[in-house]
Amino acid sequence: MRRRALAALALAALGLSACGDGRDESSGRLRWAKEPLVFTPEGLPGDRVLSGRIENDSLRPVRLVAKELRLLDADGRRVDGSAVLLESFAHQLYPPGREPAGGVPESERIRLGVEARLEPGKDVPLTIAWREPPGSRPPVTIETGSGTLPIRR
């Protein structure tokens, strides 16, 4: 992992994106900590859920914002989905519409998996879901803003 991080740093210094190592096909500063799980949730045959952990494979902290993660199909077209940086259910402290005047505090946004600050070598859970009606083109990558993560099934 240390070599990968150093390589990423060197490439970043050259203004280039780090390539995946061929093992997990990820690019950029993030990779799967282990192979994520993709499944069809019970009672929702047209939906898909991916559950995994993202690891920061660089030497710099990475800020992740769940709403900025993008699902892309094989042609690079966006597939609608919803993401949260959690592995199990949580609910918000503030009812929607009743947030404090100054906005939801950062600690609460992190607690709810809305965003995360990922230190080098650390990982964070990700659950991302989308609809996959018959005939649609499924997503094959997740664009993170600092690279891509493959979706394999």
Add this chain to the structure above:
Amino acid sequence: MRGRALRAVVGAAVISICLPALALGHAERTSYFPNFDPSTGEFGPVTGSAPKYRKSGGNELVVCKDDSAARIASMPRGAKRLRAEALLPACAYQHIQAAVDAAVSDDRILVLPGTYREEPSNTASPECEGLYQRARDHGVFSYEDHLACPNAANAIAVLGDGPDPDRACDRLCNLQIEGVGGREYVTLEGERAKLNLVRADRADGFVLKGLELVHSDFNNVYVLETNGFRLEDLETHDSREYGALSFASDHGVYNRIEAYRNGDSGVYPGSGPERPGCSPEAADNYGIEIKNVDSHDNTIGYSGTAGNHIYAHDNKFHDNATGITTDSFASNHPGMPQDCARWERNEIYSNNLDLFNDEHDAYCKQAPEDREDPEDHPTCPTFQVPVGTGILIAGGNANIVGDNYIYDNWRWGTAVLWVPAALRGDDDSGQSDNDVFNQYDTSHDNRYVGNRMGVRPDGSPDPNGLDHWWDEEGRGNCWSGNTGPGGSTPTSDPLLLPKCENGGSIFTPGNPVKQASNATCTMWNPRDNTDPPGCSWFTQPPEPESRPVLPLGR
């Protein structure tokens, strides 16, 4: 729980420079259990008792409206009417808050038939304009703020503690407010003008009885940091959030309450009293008793984040989206993780209220003031729940669900799932065990025993979608003696459930597919994501058909 002491001391030190904090679903000051000393970070002995309803003692302060005489005259002849007639000449106040302001400890306020809107509470004096604005901005109030401007956030404020740092009730204690004639005749109408209709804050011995409460902007009844309270013979409905709520309080009774059409929960015993250990058979194990409650047509019939040491028995929770929840989800709720509640001899049924369908979503996206005919619509949910669920324990420990009738809940009769420690965030007050190095500290030792599943009290079958659901995390969870129609085996996922007589479950981290499926429901937002992919909670399940009776096999 005593192991919290060191963290508590550190927490208390932090608090001294970080006040205020947040709690509940809105901004609230850091709150403490009655038996917790923030200066030492220690829980002290549990002292006190729930107050009884009094027919004598203290001064009687009588409140009435111009039309009270006419309303009394319309009452059926009998003791209630005679009592109201006898009290009418003594009426000295037009508003309940005025009587509270005149009261001293041990007084009894007698409210004669009428509708009370507490109009003076809506007008800010010049020195209180800032706090009235802060209430509109959902800002945080200190206790001293409430003392300075009691009605900035509250239609009626009962503030027990004086302007001193002791957090003790020494100003206005043992106050009783009673609607004469009962809730059919005495209404407190909030018109959504205030967060709280009735706030009892450090008001030990508070009794509220015989009222209808309607249309708060947050809580119809709110009891905070109070040692000893009784909420009795109330009808509480159409609050934007909670019908009746207690928080960081002890020695409480909810009795004979009908709660309905509240946006979050009918009753909410949150941050329930903290006691050392959990001894279900000990007489003093439970600090708040909830009985004879009929809670229906809310998003949740009963909920309680950190709802510890609650004994809820002989209630009905029905026709909500979810009947009962208790959880360890939110930050800054003292007493985390949730533990040691008991639900016994309740009827938990038909909790299938379809609050998340497209039509209702569209209705609830409108600003509250723009919604037409709100009384003809079900409530607008303020939190997401799995529609069709009887009782959900989300991150609770050592709870007992026993001898209940749980039926006609179209998703799950009971459900229990894991909440990682990280999801509890912080409790700066030092009254919680939020150990980030122990993520698997919830969903242990919950016992489901002797429940009738999918069976009505008359013995007829009325199935749940699935009787028992578990995400398979935790140790010591067990199911024993529960029976379906004709004594059959309840349905469950997983198919085989650990038995109590065998020690319950051996720890596993749980089923990641189940857990991730639930995680997708976090993304619900009534404004822009009403139906997140991957989450089935918001679709009302089809009514299950009666199934063949299977013999008891496990």
